[in-house]
Amino acid sequence: MYNKIVLLCLLLSNFVAFAQDGSLKISKQVITLKTTRLEINNDGFPKQCDVFDVNTEVKPQKLLFEPMHFHFYSGAKAQEKMNGIGVNITTQNADSIVWNAISTSANLKMDVQGKMLSNGVVSYHINITAINDILLTTMNFHIPFEKTATKYLAGLGEKGGLRPDTVRWQLGNWQKIKPSVWIGNDSLGLYFSLSKPTTLLPSNGAMQINVKGGSMLLDVNADQITLKKDEQVSFDFNLIITPQIPTELRIPVKKKLKFYRKLVQQS
Structure with missing residues (x-):
């Protein structure tokens, strides 16, 4: 047991050094x-995330x-068309x-502010402002994953x-x-968390x-959002793209969530 604990501590310390040592x-x-x-896409959201081995x-x-994206529905088939x-x-x-980045539709304006730090943490703050009075029957924020990148999951009640x-x-x-989750496979993944x-x-x-369909979808959704003209709501979240690292430095799936959550808190 002692040897296992020492090994885990060494793995964690090496991983921290790896994760934070970069420009x-x-x-x-x-x-x-x-x-x-x-x-980054023209709307400010991730268009693609990938990992590679320079060697x-x-x-x-x-x-x-x-790409990650929003859907704003004002009716069963009516959707606000956002232009970045x-x-x-x-x-x-x-x-x-x-x-x-700024995107607009006939009734909405979306201001996206993104920030990436050298420890890998990406934070997003989004303000959505009503140009006219509007009832959003449904709002969806989508992260569509490649299926091959979603073998494992930790978070949202899953150990x-x-x-x-x-x-x-x-x-x-x-x-x-x-509201935090890590999804990935043996060599890459994504940590996602909603901000309070x-x-x-x-x-x-x-x-x-x-x-x-052809993807594995993470869908954040809400119904019946009423906005008066010039009224504003926010949507904040964090991301970490899991780096591809040598097998001996990989953290077990059950440990990933706590590690990345702490990394976000320290940023």
């Missing part, structure tokens, strides 16, 4: 940190089936990269292991079950993870 680089809208890449010619492993103006990089150095067919979480469970200040999710807000 950020950006070319156009692609941020690189060691063996991870984050490509081999193996093709990068892609995490996303399609483009990304503006406001801070760029080895320790942090900050960007913002960590093979991903169940369906995982659900309700906003009412916030005090008991934190978010105001976009009313009491009926929920999260669901299940296979949908």
